[in-house]
Amino acid sequence: MITRILRYAILLAVLAGLAGGGLLLLGRSDGRTPPKAGHAEEEGHGGGDKVEIGAAKLAATGIEIADAAPGVLRDSLLLNGIIQPNQETLVQITPRFPGVVRDIRKRIGDTVSKGDLLATVESNQSLTTYELKAPINGTIIDRQASLGEYASEQKAAFIVADLSTVWVDFSVYRRDFSRVKVGDTVIVDPEDGGSPIETKIAYVSPIGTSDTQSALARAIVPNKDIRLRPGLFVTGRLLLSAKPVDVAVKASALQTLENRTVVFVRNGEVFEAREVEIGDRDAEQVEVLFGLMPGERYAAKNSFVIKAEIAKGAASHEH
CATH class of the missing domain: 2.40.50.100 (RNA polymerase II/Efflux pump adaptor protein, barrel-sandwich hybrid domain)
Known part of the structure; x- marks a missing residue:
């Protein structure tokens, strides 16, 4: 009887020593203290590189959802112009x-x-x-x-x-003279929340302006619903080249997480950080070489909000 009690006491001591030396691991495999019983994770926080964001919070934070899809990357030149009557x-x-x-x-x-x-x-x-x-x-x-x-x-x-068409007179600086030609496509943004208007350069002046040291390039722009009002300034993006790509996302979708370039992919109400390999880019889009398939939904705008939520979730697990 005494021998049995002595053996049991020795076994308890050995187990206690192993636990004290950190060799007995219970719960999480990442070494973090597991959540206490009865305390569920807070709403909005997930584990690892995931986070749950409901529809209400999605709308409140202005996170924009888009589909990964084939796209066209464009080398372009930004021009400033003024709208004139035709x-x-x-x-x-x-x-x-x-x-x-x-x-x-x-x-x-x-x-x-x-x-x-x-x-x-x-x-x-x-x-x-x-x-x-x-x-x-x-x-x-x-x-x-x-x-x-x-x-x-x-x-x-x-x-x-007749304002159904207007002139947009762009200023072209001397370093860009050779890049702007009649027939080039230019995208005019009325900045009224609607879609940009695609048109062509119709005239490039052979004479420069002394006070601005620039030359004029003119586009004749369709003006349905009088979206372009004479007298206002406007910007145009002159398209110089175009490269089709299999998968493209908005540049604002990219974030860095633990030294990885990620896109936050949505599945239901859960966003997961997906590591991606990127290729070429233009001012608005980025080519995705690996990590994302066409049709997958991702956070295209205000994706930094999701990054912050994941950081908050990680911080809460450490305490």
Whole structure:
């Protein structure tokens, strides 16, 4: 009986020594202290390189989800420009005879059709009235005639412009003269939340401007719904070359996690850090050579929020 008790005591001592020396591992294989019983992981935090983010939090943080897909990487040149009325579809309406304006029918900003009455003028010579009519469909962008005022044939009373197309005049600096040619594709962004507008360079000036040391390159741009308003500045991206790739993601999707380049792939409400090998890139997209398949959904915008959530989850496990 004494011998049995002695053996049991020795066994307990040996087990206690092993546990104290760190050789007895219980719970997590990564050496971290396992969660205490009865304490589940907080909502929004996952283990390892994963994190759960529900729909409400997804919307609140502005995380944008996109599909990995084939894409086209473009070498491009960013140009600054100003929107102008298309001078080929702009008409100045000038009185035929000097006289007094007796009636005004249209104001600046009004849309007119060809033949619409704009004003009537009483001729100083005959004392009879004649009509000023719109010669084209368009928008009145200027009016220099007022009721009761003298109207001269030397000054336009109205200017009507067809704004269904506009000119965008870009400034090209001398270092880029050789890169910009008539027929090149340029992407114009109206910066109104809608899709960019693709068009062509229609004219490159052979003459430079002394004060800016630049030359003009002009694009004739379709202006459906009057998205481009004359007088405003705009940017255009001139496309110089294009390379198709099998899988591309937005550049804003890439993050660095433990010295790895990762994309956060979504599966249900769980985002997982997926290590990727990247290839070429342009200003907006990056080629993915390995690690991501077409059709997989990923965090394309505000992906740094997911990185922060994973970091918070890792920190909470260490305490």
